[in-house]
Amino acid sequence: MTDLEISRAWIVDPASEREGPGEIVVRGGVLEGLTWLTGSGADGVTADGVVIAPGFIDLHTHLREPGNEDAETIATGLAAAAHGGFTTVCAMPNTTPAVDERSVLDANRVAAILTGSPVQLLSVGAVTVGRAGTQLAALGELADGGVVGFSDDGSPVRSATILRSALAYAGALGLPIVDHPEDGTLTEGAEANDGFVATVLGLHGWPVAAEASAVGRDLAVLADVIRDEPGARLHLTHLSTAEALDLVRRAKAAGLPVTCDVTPHHLALTDEWVAGARRWAWDASGDPWADDARVAPPYATATRVNPPLRSPQDAAACLAALLDGTADAIATDHAPHTEVDKAVEYGLAANGISGIETALGLVLAAVDAGRLPLRTAIGALTVGPASVIGAAATVSAGFEIGAAADLVVFDRSDRWTVSPRSLLSKGKNSPLVGMDLPGRVLVTFAGGRLAYEAPEA
């Protein structure tokens, strides 16, 4: 299918900061027309039904290929992305082997083409060889090969000296360093957010300070680097704490070239979920025992993630950061894992949530609850991430008439049930399994081709 006509839908165009009733026409894969409706033609079209938005861009996706194809392949990961409304994903380099040299990068690109998926695969290169934290990876060659940034994600860039070198070297190449901020000396053995829930459940606490101190270090190093290399840029990924977001807020105000993202699960879920609660962050009290909010068994390993699900206050801070622009993007940190790695004791389970298909639903839950304007939410999934990687890649974050259609159509009034069957990712490790989410994706067009179409009900 390369043709699509939708009349009378709610169109959100973050690039032009416009939203309202409209219609679109796609022919032969090309977006031929976008018409904003006015007057009686717009009657009855609201933001609560069918919505059309530019295709989403994920800054932080784990595809597991090469090396761990049991958990995900490029093919299944891109299919899952399309189901989630994403038309561009930035694959993290923590594969086996890591994306620390050109041959691995090129092999991934070939693998993506062979899947036949129209979803655009972009790659984040490793900062250091083998992500071991000691020797810089082939940053220049990787840049020539088209990476959109560098990250040792999964581990932080351990040494401040390496970080300083990487920021300068990548800065000269016009690319950001994407850091996973975590002070490992505070998180050895950590299992759940250091707080009331972890205390009661007897889980090793994962302190807020581990993230905040790493962000503080990264920002100090960045400030040092930009004196010599003004092109240096730092992107902090999956920030989860009010403290770390405050540091970024102040750094941005001071003019440092830093950007950051938050994940859907950190803004919508809390550590109450580890105890068995299944209520949204904005409905949480932090004490699921007192409110009798525990509806599932505790210690579900699908809730184990790095950084951990935090307090309701931290989740609120993630939303506030999107509202005031401190957070530039929503990134999924899609981390598929096998049953073997998750059907184990909580403390032994792999960290990560399979999240690229539930991202839109979680964000829309926040929108439905009045915590996030729809346009801000869509902006954080499109123009926001595009601005982070825009210098490095051609990514479309708006509706371009005459260009290949790249868009998602979803129905806010239609809920769908998250289940191992409904997730196209190989990773069924979602704490949302069994729950209904708003905003079923009806159609995803990527690069002028149909990437996903909802099965007939």
Add this chain to the structure above:
Amino acid sequence: MSLAADPGTDAVEAMVPSVDVAPETQPVGWRHRHLLDVDGLSTSDLDLVMRTTDAMREVLTRPIAKVPALRGRQVTILFYEASTRTRVSFEVAAKNLSADVVNIAAASSSVTKGESLVDTVRTVEALGAHMLVIRHSVSGAPYLAAETFGGSVLNGGDGWHAHPTQALLDLYTMRERLGGSVAGRKIVILGDLLHSRVARSNIWTLTAAGADLWLCGPATLVRGFEAWAGRGAAAGRRFHVTTDVDEALRDADVVMALRIQRERMASGLLPSMREYAARYGLTRTRLAGAKPGALVMHPGPMNEGVEIAADVAAGAQSVITDQVTNGVAVRMALLYLLAGTHGSGGAGASST
């Protein structure tokens, strides 16, 4: 874990003592299929456990301390952590009820060959286990076992999280020695709260029973509990946290010392065993600050001379050996109650 359907106390009372017969033949009013934690036990659940333990204590005084209640049932004791007293206590309890007992120590099983907990539990069930007692070093592991196991799972201690039978035997011992109730009594738990599953379970049972509970230890080892105390206060389950041992012990009715492990020095939480003993050790001098005749307890195993002085542990106020004896009776009671929830044709079949 809804407690709303708890039967009235009076209705239950008449039915408890018949521990000589299989539990499923009589509706005893116990509704929990597993015992994974004590956070979901209501006060009437606690009363039922205490009364059933009374009945088991009576069994233990008989010339032949054995009843046929669990004849034909297989109880598997699966311990992933070294333990002598808890493992043996469960074994004796199960045998006193005429159950068949299978002991699996993780070190000698296929666990060391990398078999997952889920596979081990499936195997244990296939070998005929009706009830599974599990101890594990990772918090929450019994919940994983319960997800897989078809019978009842009894938590014999998991990580830092819970040690339900210990808390229940502690409560039983205190009630017995304090005239039937701990309500309003000042009870102090002294030592390494952070790493203690015994303390966590005691918080739930003792606050449910209305005790004036105090937790005391060095700042590094009571971390996080102040927030819990604050939350508990909101839910009417108040307790106190202090680093001041004299304040904690003042006029206390019960002092329970917790084991201090050497690893705490290596991880930078304590300067030395010597300093701990000097500042927090339960000595005769410190104990003098408590009420005359205050009970001295310890869940064991003890480091005498560190968290508790040898003369205090062996002194007249110590009820540490009572704890061990009562442990058998409490575990008999719990095995009995849980067996009633999934027996053939039983009256109390239930979930949770």
